[in-house]
Amino acid sequence: MNRIIDISLAQLFLALLFILIAQISSFIYHLGLNRDITIGTIRTFAQLFLMGYVLTFILKSSNLWLVLLVFFVMVLSAMFIVKGRVREKQIPYFIPTFLTMLISYFATALFVSGVIVGTAPWWDPRYFLPAGGMVIGNSMSALAIALERLFRDLREQRELVEMKLALGANYREASDELFRKAVSAGMIPSINAMMGVGLVFIPGMMSGQILAGTDPLIAIRYQIVVMLMLVGSTAVTSVVVMLIVRRRCFGSGEEVLLR
Amino acid sequence: MNPLLEIRNLSFSYEGSKSLVFEALDLSVREGEFLLVKGPSGSGKSTLLRLICRLNPPLGGTILFQGSDITAIAPARLRRSLCYVAQIPQMIDASVEENLLLPFSFAANSSKSPPSREELRAMLRKFYLEEVEPAQSAMKLSVGQKQRLAIMRALLQDPLLLLLDEPTSALDQESAAMVFSIMERLNIEEGKTLITVTHADYKPVKKRPLNYMLDNRRLNLLP
DSSP, X not given: OOOOOOOOHHXXXXXXXXXXXXXXXXXXXXXXXXXXXXXXXXXXXXXXXXXXXXXXXXHHHOOHHHHHHHHHHHHHHHHHHHHHHHOOOSSOOHHHHHHHHHHHHHHHHHIIIIIISOOSSTTOHHHHHHHXXXXXXHHHHHHHHHHHHXXXXXXXXXXXXXXXXXXXXXXXXXXXXXXXXXXXXXXXXXXXXXXXXXXXXXXXXXXXXXXXXXXXXXXXXXXXXXXXHHHHHHHHHHHHHHHHHHHHTBOTTSOBOOO | OOOSXXXXXXXXXXXXXXXXXXXXXXXXXXXXXXXXXXXXXXXXXXXXXXXXXXXXXXXXXXEEETTEEGGGSOHHHHHHHEEEEOSXXXXXXXXXXXXXXXXXXXXXXXXXXXXXXXXXXXXXXXXXXXXXXXXXXXXXXXHHHHHHHHHHHHHTTOOSEEEEESTTTTSOHHHHHHHHHHHHHHXXXXXXXXXXXXXXXXXXXXOOOEEEEEETTEEEEOO
16 A cells, blocks of 8 residues: 555656647647647646755755745745736735735744644654645635736726725725725635535645555545645735735825726 | 915826926815816816825825815825715715715714715705615616716715816706706805816806816916
8 A cells, every 4th residue: 555656757758648638629729728738848847857856855955944945935936926927017016925925824834834743843844845835826826816806906996996085985995895805706716625625626735645655534634734724824815915915006195006 | 264275386297198287286265165177178177176185196286275285184084075076976886875875984984973864865855866766776877867966975974175077077958957056056055165177068047156277287267
């Protein structure tokens, strides 16, 4: 049961058949996705191989600063992905979002590896980095959805927001509904994942542990911690980022800055 | 008597534009006055009202309300005292009553008690909206009805100054006449101070308003 079957390079390349099918579909139906599929495949190989070597090196070296540096780079990369998806030019949201992500994800990864799992040291890269990675990956999508929604809704409903401001609402009251809708739009995928987990799909981490020979009853405990961690960190990060960014959408006279 | 509103040396240009919309614009409004501001399209009539209620920041100059610089007054408190009604009336997707009582849900108005349904009905009659039921959806009203409702909603806060942006632009002659009649009545009977920006030809019935022309980046009082 504990034996892990290695995947040879030849077997790995055999998996490219799936990409071939996707490319053929895109070609036949003119989906215009061939270039993106190619780049995505190359990046998947390159990034994961790089990550594999980096993790091997970090696990061997057992250096706190190296672990923190990798964590920092992971959050920074996530921030650039969020920026690429949101594409907002007018409101400066990069630095507050990045700082909130950094603090919130660090606290979550620290709590999960150091307190719940109880690793010693707390930054044991075998736990700290995967926990951080899952939090970052999940919450990053929620943030991108929430930010994009807030900026779009505020632009589209600017006149309605200004009507409320003109009637004596402060900026929080005037944008209350947009704020709530944006945060919940970001949160819904994490909550849906909690509904479907174990019924509709077996999550990646749990599958990985089972493939690696862990008792499924231990694997599910880890998975439960992960699911709860994802919802909690996504909620906190989204709310804090949205509170800061929403303020930045209004000027000193509480006027709408987005045009 | 000190002016209720005083604008000194106001300048403004739109973001990214080098040409000025206003340059050294001055205006003084006393309590109880009724101003009509006219001017060609794009001359900045609506912008002037938006600057007064801080929905846009000016490039330079000072706007004083009751002697205080408007930038020194908390925005929500300022906008409760000088109410702006936009050209396109905005309603939330709710009943007429909920729309009218919306300002009372804001912290700046928490000390005021909202009117009863009977008082609302009486007010609706004054605004030629007797056929409108407080419980009906505001979204189903005509533009003319929404426009009157928007003015009524602003008035429920008892503002010192009412800023009306093209209140008759989307209305037929009959509805426009109703809105002008309401404005005149508010000014004469209730002593409200009004600044109305309009394109429309208005024939005053009881009192002639002060007519200003916004031209060449400044306001000029017409004889």
